[in-house]
Amino acid sequence: MDIAVFLCRLWMCTFTLAVSVGAVLLLPFSIISNEVLLSLPHNYYIQWLNGSLIHGLWNLVFLFSNLSLIFLMPFAYFFTEAEGFAGSKKGVMSRVYETSVVLLLLTLLVFGILWVASAIVDDDAAGRESLYDLWEYYLPYLYSGISLFGVLLLLFCTPLGLSRMFSVTGKLLVKPRLLENLEEHLSCTAFEEAAISRKISTKASCWLNLNMEALQKRLLAIKSHRITLEMRRKASPWQRNLVYPLAMLLLLALTGISVLIVCFHILELLIDDAAMPKGMQDSRLGKVSFSVFGPFGAAVQVVLIFYLMAASVVGFYSSPFFIRLLPQKHNTTMTKIIGNCVSLLVLSSALPVFSRTLGITRFDLLGDFGRSNWLGNFYLIFLYNILFAGLTTLCLVKKFTWAMQAELIRAFGLDRLSLPVTRIRSQGKA
Numbered sequence: 374m375d376i377a378v379f380l381c382r383l384w385m386c387t388f389t390l391a392v393s394v395g396a397v398l399l400l401p402f403s404i405i406s407n408e409v410l411l412s413l414p415h416n417y418y419i420q421w422l423n424g425s426l427i428h429g430l431w432n433l434v435f436l437f438s439n440l441s442l443i444f445l446m447p448f449a450y451f452f453t454e455a456e457g458f459a460g461s462k463k464g465v466m467s468r469v470y471e472t473s474v475v476l477l478l479l480t481l482l483v484f485g486i487l488w489v490a491s492a493i494v495d496d497d498a499a500g501r502e503s504l505y506d507l508w509e510y511y512l513p514y515l516y517s518g519i520s521l522f523g524v525l526l527l528l529f530c531t532p533l534g535l536s537r538m539f540s541v542t543g544k545l546l547v548k549p550r551l552l553e554n555l556e557e558h559l560s561c562t563a564f565e566e567a568a569i570s571r572k573i574s575t576k577a578s579c580w581l582n583l584n585m586e587a588l589q590k591r592l593l594a595i596k597s598h599r600i601t602l603e604m605r606r607k608a609s610p611w612q613r614n615l616v617y618p619l620a621m622l623l624l625l626a627l628t629g630i631s632v633l634i635v636c637f638h639i640l641e642l643l644i645d646d647a648a649m650p651k652g653m654q655d656s657r658l659g660k661v662s663f664s665v666f667g668p669f670g671a672a673v674q675v676v677l678i679f680y681l682m683a684a685s686v687v688g689f690y691s692s693p694f695f696i697r698l699l700p701q702k703h704n705t706t707m708t709k710i711i712g713n714c715v716s717l718l719v720l721s722s723a724l725p726v727f728s729r730t731l732g733i734t735r736f737d738l739l740g741d742f743g744r745s746n747w748l749g750n751f752y753l754i755f756l757y758n759i760l761f762a763g764l765t766t767l768c769l770v771k772k773f774t775w776a777m778q779a780e781l782i783r784a785f786g787l788d789r790l791s792l793p794v795t796r797i798r799s800q801g802k803a
Contacts, residue, residue: 378453404663405675408671566596
């Protein structure tokens with residue numbers, strides 16, 4: 374029974390992650406498809422790539438996103454906690470019945486709240502008639518709220534992730550030696566590791582009062598630092614002095630281009646109403662490029678979309694509110710896995726709306742992605758762009774200021790100095 378329950382939850386989480394990947398690839402695939410149709414308009418082998426296919430993909434991703442967020446993930450969570458009704462025969466079906474009843478009650482509660490909110494907001498004849506339309510009114514209204522939450526989550530996670538990307542890349546690559554005696558650092562680290570290892574292995578009575586758990590953690594940290602230093606010593610000059618600066622420059626260029634595009638989009642919002650994000654009624658695939666720079670601009674848009682998504686994920690798991698959701702190897706509960714699947718699906722399904730709202734791409738939202746009511750609010754879109762540009766600039770300035778100070782302190786060896794703290798007593802006291 375436990376194996377069947379586990380497999381059911383695993384399949385639901387796998388399906389949700391697959392939908393998340395599809396939502397991330399949706400906008401880049403559409404942009405690349407448009408450029409391919411522009412370059413080869415009469416090629417027989419790409420006739421399958423048309424507007425109907427792109428529209429179908431957008432609608433399917435929208436449908437599966439709603440299905441996963443509203444039904445599959447809540448069902449997986451309640452299925453994890455369910456034990457069956459009291460007095461019923463224990464088994465998989467009893468847990469399915471309990472989960473279905475709880476999910477039905479939750480659905481009725483959510484739709485009841487939406488009904489009351491809609492009745493308060495739309496107090497007219499047309500609004501009252503639409504209250505009874507489940508498929509055409511409630512589900513898009515519910516997804517509009519979810520997409521707004523996802524876009525707001527991206528607003529706060531992406532600037533933080535853009536600043537954290539430099540630290541993450543710095544941990545993966547070998548840094549150059551700037552005014553640093555690497556051999557001296559390696560020797561000090563080796564001596565400190567040997568001293569702590571001796572304390573742990575010593576059985577003398579003078580060491581019995583030591584906190585062994587703290588010493589073990591300190592030893593692991595020192596070993597990790599020593600391995601990093603050894604990797605830096607073994608690295609070739611090209612890898613040490615060329616790859617790291619190029620990677621940092623690439624990240625800085627991508628971040629700077631993103632901020633410049635958003636600033637330019639703010640000016641467009643003040644001048645042209647066409648800059649507002651809205652759904653595309655008629656497919657214009659293969660007729661005009663969605664970048665003024667042609668295929669090169671489209672390639673830059675695709676790279677920026679993937680970069681912003683990666684930065685949003687890094688920022689999400691770096692924020693103090695969601696750091697507890699960070700998966701751990703061989704130590705992640707099923708509840709936490711479900712939470713991660715829901716979070717990634719919310720971020721990825723809001724990515725097309727996020728990219729179009731910031732003006733990263735001019736590709737209009739297809740399918741039901743553009744039916745959100747708040748996308749037509751000029752003040753909300755304008756304020757969103759202002760906040761993104763301001764928060765990103767603030768995070769980058771703060772990051773580079775503190776990083777430069779830390780690198781200078783480490784380079785000159787000031788971090789190894791033990792500065793004495795003196796207490797100054799007033800003369801009036803004895």
